[in-house]
Amino acid sequence: MTVLESNPVVALRDAAKHFGPVKALNGVSLSVAPGECLGLVGHNGAGKSTLVNLINGTFAPSSGEVAFPLGQQGVRSVFQELSLCPNLTVAENLSISHPDLRGFGWRRPARAEIQASLDTVFPDHGIDTDAEVDRLTIAERQMVEIAIGFAPRGGTPRLVILDEPTSSLDEGIARQLLSHVRAFCAAGGAVIFISHMLGEIFAVASRIVVLKDGKVVADRPAAAFSRQGLVDAMGHVAAEGTQAAAAQTQIGEVVIRAEGLEARRGEVVGLSGLAGHGQAAALARLYLSQTSDWRAGRGARAVFVAGDRPRDGVLPLWSILRNMSISVLGRDANGGMVDKDAERRLAEDWRKRIGIRTDDLTNPILSLSGGNQQKVLFARALASDADIIVMDDPMRGVDVGTKQDVYAIIRAEAAKGRTFLWYSTETEEVCQCDRVFVFRNNEISAELTGAQITEEKILEASFEMMEAS
């Protein structure tokens, strides 16, 4: 064993981080060796993001120690929320984190480097390095971000932290990433891989660390875990495959027919397919066609649950309470004035029903973890009277336990006669639906119902023509 191999890339000793009274990370010891892929799991608010921020130096630990025996160069982070400059091109975004590219003629090497990195991680990506980032789809942006993380950038990436890297990627692209991570580790690099998709963790991680309430509760080789064991360790008792088939609802009349898809009362309709094949756009058009009519006045038929929370979800300066009640202010108003008691009752009611983790609803919304913010957005939509609930990949970056909670709520609401239109990038979620429309090249390529809804069928419908052509 050489010296290099015995030295970890990063070692944390009793590292803790407190934000006021909140102990986000409560004494964590952990090390990552070269060639290792560490899978990091834990439900939302367990301290994963804080841990990442300690390692990449955004925060200093409140106590304990974060050491880099081989130096801090080459530690890269790919963040969960997209963090590119949308007004710059792909190549320009690379150059921002590339100290050596300066002076005249920096553009050509920047282009070449990001092109090479994209080609390595995602063969056949089809991304133009001169395209401005805000012209790319969310999946493409995430691919660019990952490629920048693995690009040499005037050094060698030694440790790459991937925080929910596949949350916006479809299965095929995610698989490319996983195989690149394996190759990268085989060549001596280290990766910290954070994901809520346990399948990915098992596919790629050599060791799995489970965080719970700011502490490491399990740290073992991946082979020592079973899927169920891992879920149990995270502390959420979530039985797998809880398809609520028992609650098969009465399907009523057609309430919406547009864009070639139709949905009936009490039905959960999924929109699936590879990312960027027109599902999200169809969903947005459909939603706007239901609500944009100004003559319709109050009581819109449809409400929207955003997946891209910062962009079209949370009102960042407002409290949790107000974020929740915005959808019903008009309905519950008292002579044009906000009825504060009714507002509070409603919010308390939903906090209990949906399990939002906070002591005080007047806290700012940004004090919640991502998953809990998402729950607030669900509460906002469900509290309204609308019959149709449009969901734009709402489970992005939400932990397994929360997902199970939300599935149950959706089922219960559908049983009451509400209709859900659900766009998702994850097949597991789509399998919760009563009816699924699969998109390919901006058209519906298949309509699946009931027992037809399986991962194979969906993949088949997503890929079919692409292979033929």
Place this chain on the structure above:
Amino acid sequence: MQARYRILLPVISLVVLLGMTFWMQPRAMSYFGLNLLFNLAVPIALATIAQMMVIMVNDIDLSLGAFVSLVACVTATWLNDTPLFGALILLGLIASYALMGAVIHMLELPAIVVTLGMSFVWGGLALFLLPTPGGASPEWIRSLMTLKPPMVPLAVLAAVIVAALTHMLVIRSKIGTVLRGLGGNARSIARAGWNVTALKATAYGLSGLFGVLSGMALVGLTTSADANIALRYTLLSIAGVILGGGEFTGGKVSPVGAVIGALTLTLAASFLSFLRLSPDWQIGAQGAILILVLTARLLFSRKGAAT
């Protein structure tokens, strides 16, 4: 892709307006006529670039008009009488602009408030320096601004040079790219290890530099100064940036567009005079032209988004 089309609309607006002006007044279609039409555009173009530097990092500068007025006063007095001292003062003004940017960032103050406050400081200093209109332009600035290059009038030549240089600086160079990135996503820039305070100071410092150039060019044209000489530059420069395809947020700016926007605004004033419109209505009519162009741009981008 979008960036390439963004420049199209400003160009079309300028060409259309220029065509209508020539149609109304064919004599303007000459070396002398063009120079006359665009003469005052040079300081406005420089001020527009100054404003663009601030808009580029998601702020807005409401003190620019007062600042340019102050520079004009310094140029017409100190720079004329004691050149060395005057130059030092001007450098100091640029530095104070950079400092203003750093303070705005460090204390997380809204730029709109700070610059509004600073506009009174600049205005007060200018009044202190030149209570009544007066002073004289330094000879070298005067002769520079009245230069008659062959073929192309100075005003047009200057606009092209300013556009080309700032395009290199803002769009092509590394520092310009980082500054635009700062407007697009400041967190990403900070994470990549850049000192955001220094970058903001750089952007404001560049704004100060172009503000100083604008004031000097203005004195070169008018030969004397007045504490209120350039107050309307604040709004003109903002309009110029937006006319030129820039956006208020997100670091989406175009230096070439900004210069074209400034030319368009100057031309609009002349055009309205050719129409024999009473000066009382001119400001309103200028506003109408602005709204027209912005509407066209909106329709343009909607169409672009739909396809």
